Every structure is written in structure tokens, then in C-alpha cells.
Amino acid sequence: MTESAHEIISTKINPGVVPHLHIWEWHIPLYLFLGGIAGGLLLITSAMIVMKRHFGFGPKDQGDGCPCLAVRIGSVLSPALLGIGMLFLFLDLAHKLYVWAFYTTIQPTSPMSAGSWILIAFFPLAVLQAMVVNRKYIEKFDIALVNKLIVWADDHLVKVALLNAHIGVGLGIYTGILLSFFSARPLWSSSILGMLFLMSGISSAAALLLLLAPKDERHLYSRIDANAIWVELVIVGLFVLGGITGPANSHGAMMHLIAGDHLMAGMPYMYWFWGVFVFAGLIVPLLVEVLENAGVHLHLPPVAPVLVLAGGLVLRFLIVFAGQTWHTFM
Amino acid sequence: MVIDTRVCVGCSACVYACKSENRVPEGFCRDWVVQETGGSFPTLNMENRSERCQHCDNAPCVTYCPTGASHYDEFGTVQINRSRCTGCKACMAACPYDARYVHPEGFIDKCTLCRHRLEKGLETACVSICPTRSLNLVDFNNMTSDIRALAGGKEVYRQKEHAGTEPRLVWISARNKPGA
Numbered sequence: 219m220t221e222s223a224h225e226i227i228s229t230k231i232n233p234g235v236v237p238h239l240h241i242w243e244w245h246i247p248l249y250l251f252l253g254g255i256a257g258g259l260l261l262i263t264s265a266m267i268v269m270k271r272h273f274g275f276g277p278k279d280q281g282d283g284c285p286c287l288a289v290r291i292g293s294v295l296s297p298a299l300l301g302i303g304m305l306f307l308f309l310d311l312a313h314k315l316y317v318w319a320f321y322t323t324i325q326p327t328s329p330m331s332a333g334s335w336i337l338i339a340f341f342p343l344a345v346l347q348a349m350v351v352n353r354k355y356i357e358k359f360d361i362a363l364v365n366k367l368i369v370w371a372d373d374h375l376v377k378v379a380l381l382n383a384h385i386g387v388g389l390g391i392y393t394g395i396l397l398s399f400f401s402a403r404p405l406w407s408s409s410i411l412g413m414l415f416l417m418s419g420i421s422s423a424a425a426l427l428l429l430l431a432p433k434d435e436r437h438l439y440s441r442i443d444a445n446a447i448w449v450e451l452v453i454v455g456l457f458v459l460g461g462i463t464g465p466a467n468s469h470g471a472m473m474h475l476i477a478g479d480h481l482m483a484g485m486p487y488m489y490w491f492w493g494v495f496v497f498a499g500l501i502v503p504l505l506v507e508v509l510e511n512a513g514v515h516l517h518l519p520p521v522a523p524v525l526v527l528a529g530g531l532v533l534r535f536l537i538v539f540a541g542q543t544w545h546t547f548m
Numbered sequence: 549m550v551i552d553t554r555v556c557v558g559c560s561a562c563v564y565a566c567k568s569e570n571r572v573p574e575g576f577c578r579d580w581v582v583q584e585t586g587g588s589f590p591t592l593n594m595e596n597r598s599e600r601c602q603h604c605d606n607a608p609c610v611t612y613c614p615t616g617a618s619h620y621d622e623f624g625t626v627q628i629n630r631s632r633c634t635g636c637k638a639c640m641a642a643c644p645y646d647a648r649y650v651h652p653e654g655f656i657d658k659c660t661l662c663r664h665r666l667e668k669g670l671e672t673a674c675v676s677i678c679p680t681r682s683l684n685l686v687d688f689n690n691m692t693s694d695i696r697a698l699a700g701g702k703e704v705y706r707q708k709e710h711a712g713t714e715p716r717l718v719w720i721s722a723r724n725k726p727g728a
Contacts, residue, residue, distance in 0.1 A: 222587060224586045225585045226583070227582070228582045228599075230580035230646075232576050232646075233576075234640070235648075242637065242641075310636075310637075313634050313655050314635070316615075316632065316634045317634055319616075319617065319634050320614055320615055322615075323615055325614055327611045328614045329612070330612065330614035333614075400608075400612070548708070
């Protein structure tokens with residue numbers, strides 16, 4: 219008895235589609251990474267401002283209602299990093315001269331249309347908040363209108379910061395659900411991807427603040443980072459569980475990510491996922507930071523935050539690439 | 549469109565008619581031919597079929613297009629307005645049929661169902677050239693008796709119906725062949 223055969227031969231030749239989807243390369247993972255950090259920075263710095271202004275809590279008083287130097291830096295970095303991310307997004311467009319078309323319409327069913335407006339809406343309040351906490355530098359320029367704006371924003375800083383905290387969360391979730399909406403791509407078609415990218419953005423933002431903060435402020439960001447990593451680990455577990463227990467499309471796509479031998483930069487996805495992202499990017503820095511917070515000083519260079527940032531970047535590359543190299547919804 | 553795979557010989561005339569009529573760039577295609585073989589010797593079965601954009605009634609490419617470049621026209625077909633397309637490729641990620649590609653000039657391209665010919669009352673290039681009449685342009689809201697007779701009582705299918713896109717391409721299965 220001969221074996222049953224099933225073979226499909228197609229004359230479809232379109233590059234970027236055959237043998238698998240290959241439309242998004244390094245630009246989009248970098249944009250998602252920077253967007254996630256920008257959202258995380260905005261959330262953390264806004265929360266710190268509210269804590270300081272409303273509850274009087276903060277590592278130290280920097281004046282101008284700014285709880286610490288890291289908040290000063292983070293407030294500026296947040297819109298700056300998002301701007302760089304949007305540059306990568308622009309570079310990815312195949313029909314660049316028509317970029318204006320995003321901003322002449324609102325397509326209510328398109329997450330990317332909503333996202334393009336969210337990205338624009340992000341800047342005014344984020345920049346305003348950065349100006350208030352850095353007013354001692356900006357007021358040196360003595361521009362009357364800007365100074366008036368700063369005074370107004372300063373009077374309403376708690377409200378501005380509360381709003382910004384929500385915008386930060388929205389941006390972080392958006393970077394994930396941008397992919398979740400594509401039901402034709404089984405790996406991306408998971409609603410928890412938004413939470414995963416949000417928590418990854420928060421942990422990466424805390425790691426960046428940990429790197430930039432002066433020594434006497436680091437303990438706070440180390441604690442924020444450790445907690446964010448812990449929650450992120452739980453969400454990674456749920457993401458994997460949701461995939462492997464799902465229907466054939468989702469199961470296959472998840473196995474392609476967590477046990478796949480498809481190569482990214484010469485190494486199989488499986489090693490990237492478990493070895494680089496989960497172990498080196500989450501578990502090792504979590505252990506280091508828990509020990510540091512418990513008073514066991516390892517006297518290491520800032521290896522934990524660097525690993526968290528590298529893990530966050532690898533996560534975006536893995537998800538974007540593995541989502542394309544697994545076959546289309548069957 | 550109703551595609552009768554019983555008579556399709558996989559000649560690719562539809563592919564080249566489309567490439568010529570629509571000036572599809574070299575190395576790309578708006579439609580393509582698939583040969584699917586299954587079973588065990590000596591009862592192997594083979595189906596040749598021509599495939600293209602399914603012009604879905606619930607097209608995810610239209611749903612997800614951030615600029616409205618992908619849209620439905622008055623015939624109900626899915627079209628792309630090149631002067632609003634940013635080349636963001638969201639529509640390509642959204643399409644469960646991988647029917648789209650990035651045109652070398654930057655916009656996203658796919659089968660238009662020869663809209664320019666439909667407007668003149670002509671058939672699409674692929675339909676008009678098909679030597680075995682495998683391809684049949686059909687108005688599903690106003691089916692002729694010929695089409696009813698062609699598809700009636702036979703095993704027909706639509707691709708990935710469970711994706712919920714309500715595709716408008718229907719294939720008459722090769723399993724309807726005598727002896728299949």
C-alpha cells in the first residue's frame with residue numbers, strides 16, 4: 219500500500235509573500251520597542267509626579283514638583299524615543315510620499331488609523347510635562363508664551379500627569395494590539411499580546427531609568443523593574459499557554475515560536491525565545507534585582523537593566539518575525 | 549467568480565493575460581495557478597485551479613486599511629486607491645489569502661477584477677482568455693440559468709470560509725469529475 223499524498227504546487231511568485239510573508243523587517247520591531255519604552259517612561263514618570271505632587275512621596279525633591287533626576291530625564295526621553303520610533307515607521311512605508319494620507323481620515327475599524335492619531339496625540343501633553351519638570355532650563359530662554367504655558371501646566375500638573383499615565387498605558391498596549399488584530403497571522407492573533415508589550419515596555423523603561431538614574435535613586439527603579447519583570451513573566455506564561463492550548467492555527471504558530479528551528483540571525487527561534495528573552499532577558503535580571511533589593515549587593519556592572527532592554531528588543535523582533543514566517547491562517 | 553476546476557488544465561493563460569492587460573511588473577502576479585494532488589496511487593486525484601484576490605464581502609484588508617485606500621467599489625469588488633496608499637502593508641498582513649504584493653512603485657497591488665474592463669461591459673482578461681471556460685464571471689445577486697446549471701448539484705467550495713471574510717470566489721471541485 220502506498221502512502222497518501224497531499225502536495226500543492228503554486229505559480230505564485232510575489233516577493234514578500236512567497237515562501238512566507240516577509241513585509242516587516244527591522245523597522246517595525248524597533249518602532250514597537252521604542253514605542254513600548256516611550257509608553258512605559260510616560261507611565262512611570264507621570265506616576266512619580268502624581269506621587270510627589272499629590273502624596274508628597276518621592277526619592278528626593280528636585281524642585282518644580284519633580285521627584286528626582288530620573289523623572290527629569292525620562293520625561294524628555296519619552297517623546298524623543300517615540301519620535302525616533304516614528305521615524306523607523308516612516309522608513310518602513312513603501313509609498314512614503316503618501317504618508318499624509320494617515321492624517322486626512324479616521325478609519326474607525328483600523329487599529330493602525332487609531333494608532334497614527336494616538337501617536338500624534340501623545341506628543342502635546344508628554345512634551346508639556348517634560349517642559350514643566352525641566353522648567354528651570356527652559357525658562358532661561360525667556361520665551362513669554364512658553365513660560366505662560368509652563369505656568370498653566372504647572373498649576374494643573376497632577377491632572378496632566380494622570381492623563382499622561384493613561385496615554386502611556388494606551389501606547390504600550392497599542393504596540394501589541396496593532397499585531398493582535400491580524401487574525402490572518404495566528405501568532406499575533408492573541409489579545410494578551412497588548413498586555414505583554416505593555417509590561418515589556420514598562421520593564422524596559424524602568425531598566426532605562428535604572429541605567430540613567432544617579433546612585434541614590436536607583437533602588438526605586440530597581441524595585442519597579444523587578445515587579446514589572448515578574449508580572450511580565452506571568453504574562454509570557456499566559457501568552458504561551460493560550461497559544462499551545464488553542465486551535466491548530468494558534469498551536470502551530472506558538473510551537474513555531476517556542477520550539478521552532480527557523481533561524482533569526484543564525485540562531486533558532488527556540489533558543490532566542492527561551493535562552494535570550496526568557497532566561498537572559500527576564501529571569502537573570504529578576505534574580506539580580508531581587509537580590510539587590512534584599513540587600514545582597516553583587517557589585518556587578520549594570521548588567522540587569524542592559525539584559526532587560528536587550529530582552530525587550532529581542533521580544534519584538536521574535537514576535538514580528540515568527541508571526542510572518544509561520545504560515546497564513548488555514 | 550465561479551471557477552470550474554474540472555476543466556482547468558493549468559495552462560496559466562489567465563496569469564499571462566492578466567500580466568499583459570494590467571501591466572503587472574516582471575516577477576509579480578495578480579493571479580496564479582495552483583495544482584493540488586492528493587490520495588494514494590492508483591487513486592490519486594489532481595485539481596488545477598486559478599486563484600486571485602477573493603474580493604471578500606467582509607474583506608479584512610478594507611477593515612484594517614488606515615487610510616481608506618482599500619475600499620469596496622460600486623460592483624462590490626475590493627479596489628485600491630493608489631493615491632491614498634502609504635505602503636504600510638497592513639492589508640497584506642490582514643489578508644488570509646496572501647493575494648497582495650508591494651508594487652515596485654511602492655503602492656500595494658492586487659487583482660482589480662479588471663474593473664476598467666467591467667466598466668466597459670467587458671469580461672475580465674483572465675475570463676476572456678480561458679480556453680476551457682473554467683473561469684466564469686458571476687453576479688451572485690443575479691445568477692443566470694447557465695451558471696445555476698454549471699454549479700447546481702455539484703460539490704463547490706470557498707477557501708478559508710471559517711476566516712469569516714465571505715469570499716466571492718467559488719470553486720467547483722475536481723472531485724465532481726467522472727471517476728474521481
